[in-house]
Amino acid sequence: MSYQALYRVFRPQTFQDVVGQExxxxxxxxxxxxxxxxxxYLFSGPRGTGKTSAAKILAKAVNCENGPSKEPCNECAACLGIMDGSIQDVIEIDAASNNGVEEIRDIRDKVKYAPSSVSYKVYIIDEVHMLSVGAFNALLKTLEEPPQHVIFILATTESHKIPATVISRCQRFDFKRITIEDIVGRMKFVLNETGMNYDPLALPIIARAAEGGLRDALSLLDQAISYSDDRLRVEDALSVTGSVSQELFESITEEVIEQNTSAVLELLEKLLENGKDPVRFIEDYLLFLRDLLLYQAAPDISDIFKTIVVSDSFKQMAEHISSENIYEMIHILNQAHQDMKWTNHPRVYTEVALIKLCQLKKSASINATNSIPSWAEEFTSQISQLKRELEMLKANGIQITKEQGQADSPKSKRSARTKSTSVHIPTGRIMDILKNATKTDIQKLKSSWGELIEYLGNQQKRSQAALLNDAEPVAASSNAFVLKFKYEIHCKMAMDNPDFSSTIRAVLNKLTGNDYELIGVPEEEWLSIRESFIRKQKEEGHEVEEDTQEDPLVAEAKRLFGEEIIEIKD
Structure with missing residues (x-):
């Protein structure tokens, strides 16, 4: 073929040409x-960042006849021979297709022979992480102590797959993703060398689509040049990369601010008809909103912007949208982007996300002066209402004393909570259970409690088992027991579900042989009822068996540390 791709023609030949890896x-x-x-050496990093190019430059530099120098001359016989592949002492191996033990053993056998035409024999093993375990083991000893005339350069995109024993024998260099500015600078050099006219705004679009890989950027640039006529324009770059223009993002954002759902969906429809990818659209929109937010926070730092050119229309839009709205928009779009990974219908999630954006409640403009937050306005209105009601009471001759406004005692608070709870508490039935409760009955029930939870989990009743995680039996007679729940909502969920009680009774009947009646009670109400029961029993002169109703602190200690290491002393 007479034509070569740009990334091959402009492949770095000196260290100075390697972009972004200083x-x-x-x-x-x-x-x-x-x-x-x-x-x-071990060169690791993302694709298209210069690993193999740097390896070949190093191979030329160590064998250059005009060395030692920090750059190969690319003019001597050694440099020219390595560049055109005529020197057999620089061997490049693709580990993806030569990953067996036999290939590595062949290297191990030949490595002892001295180079024929240059000073060093250099082995460049690309995608080294593809080697098998046996191949790595065969390479280890040679890699650690090769002959003095041999250099190994390993290149990989997935260094985590390489054994630590191999990494420890190499000098490791991590190649990083190339910045958009460096990619744009290299593309300008390539376009100037080829004599191609271009729109400067088209290059950042291609650079962003390359995602840090210069080879990908040059491939996209090659494609965009073929797509264009006599000049590389912004429209050409957008068409080739599938990106969306800043003007269109500004139009969509303006319609979102105005909550014009139909206009937003029409713009999306045109984009999709032109072949834009919904996932790529969401990604680019997130970056646009990110730049919009950063512009509001630091308008003078233009180097941090990834997608925008600060135009008059962009400045005007930034003044009319609040940062709170941008936060919400980013959150909604990010959630949609996550959901798209697991669906075959990304368009649906894109449409739903844009509809949600149009339904956002507008926040105050960032340039609004003397504005009061909505929560403050509501709080102020409530205070005003209370003042008016207080004036009305005073006008009717009703005085509010300090004592009337003081808080109730702890007992009255607890009583009020018991009365206002949304769970029906059968206090009389609980009192009857406490009268007949014994220490033997509660211990018998607790000894089977772990088996009960395990049984529910094994029988695919995990929701019922989950409700029991923060619950425990606290008092039991021969035919009934009180089940204390830590949270009122859990108690309500359990007691309102007939299947819960019937299942617990059936399993306990199977484990203990007793047909128990289950009474659920939240923890705060249980403490109040138990305290009332003990006080009443003492007033009537009855002796209370304290062990039949276990103290909550003791029960919690047993749950945390186990009964066998707990010793209770009065």
């Missing part, structure tokens, strides 16, 4: 100048 290139250049070349 922390790697500087270290390697200093090692070359100081003649401190390691026997093994």
């Amino acid at each position: 922390h790697v290139t500087r270290t390697l250049q200093n090692a070359l100048l100081q003649n401190k070349i390691s026997h093994a």
Whole structure:
């Protein structure tokens, strides 16, 4: 073929050409100048960030006839031979297709032979994480102590799959994703070299779509050049990458602010008809809102913006939308993006998300002065209403004393809570159970309680077992028991469900042989009833067996530490 892709034509040939990896290139250049070349290197990082290119440049630099220098000359016989592949001492191996033990054993057998035409024999193993376990084991000893004329350079995109024994034998360099600014700078260089006219605003669109990979960016640039005519325009970049223009995002946001649902859905329909991907649309919209929020917070720091150009229309829109609304919009879109990962109908989630955005309640503008938050206005109106009611009471001759406004005693509070609870508490029936309760009965019931919860879990009644996690029997007679719930809502859920009581009774009958009646009570109400029962029994001169109604602190201690290590002393 006479034509070569841009990423092949403009592949880096010197360390200076490697974009965005200064922390790697500087270290390697200093090692070359100081003649401190390691026997093994590991280059890891995302795709298209220069790992293999840096490996080939290093192979040229260590073998350059004009060295030692921090850059290969690319003019001597060694550099030219490595570049055109005629020198057999620089071996590039694809571990994805040569991942067996036999291939690595072949390397191990040949590594002892000296290079034929250059100073160092260099093995570049790409996608090294694809090697099998046996292949890694075969490589270990050679990798640790190769002959002095051999250098191993391992490249991978998934370093976590490489054994630690291999990583520990290498100097590791982590290649990072290339920034949008560096990618744009490299694309400008490529376009200037090729003589292609371009719109500067089109390059950031391609750079964002590349997601930190320069090779992907150059591939998209190549595609956009083929798509365009005599000039690379913004529309060409948007069409090739599937992105959405800033103007369209501004239009959608303006319609969302005005809560014009039909207009928003019409804009979305046009986008989808033009082949835009719903998932990509949500991702780009999230970045647009992110930049909008950052512009409101720090308008002078233009370097942090990823998707926008600060135009007059953008400034005007930023003044008319509050940061609270942007927070809500980002939350809704992020949730929709998460849901899209598990569906075959991403369009539906996109439409639902946009409808939710249009139904958001408007917050105050960020430029509003002397504005009072809605909660403060409501609080102020309630105070005014109370003042008016107080004036009316005074006008009718009713005086409110300090004593009337004081809080009730703890006992009255507890009584009020008992009366106002939404759970029906059969106090009389609980008193009867307490009169007939014995220590033997409660211990018998508690000894079977763990089996009861385990049985419910095994029988796919996990919801009923969950209700029992914060509940425990606190008093029992031979035919009934009181079940205390930590939370009132759990008690209500259990007692309002007939299937719950019948299931518990049936399982306990099977485990203990007793047909128990179940009475549920929230913890606060149980403490009040128990206190009343003890007080009444003492007033009537009866002796109360304290162990029949276990103290809640003792019960909690037993639950946490186990009965066998608890010793109770009066």
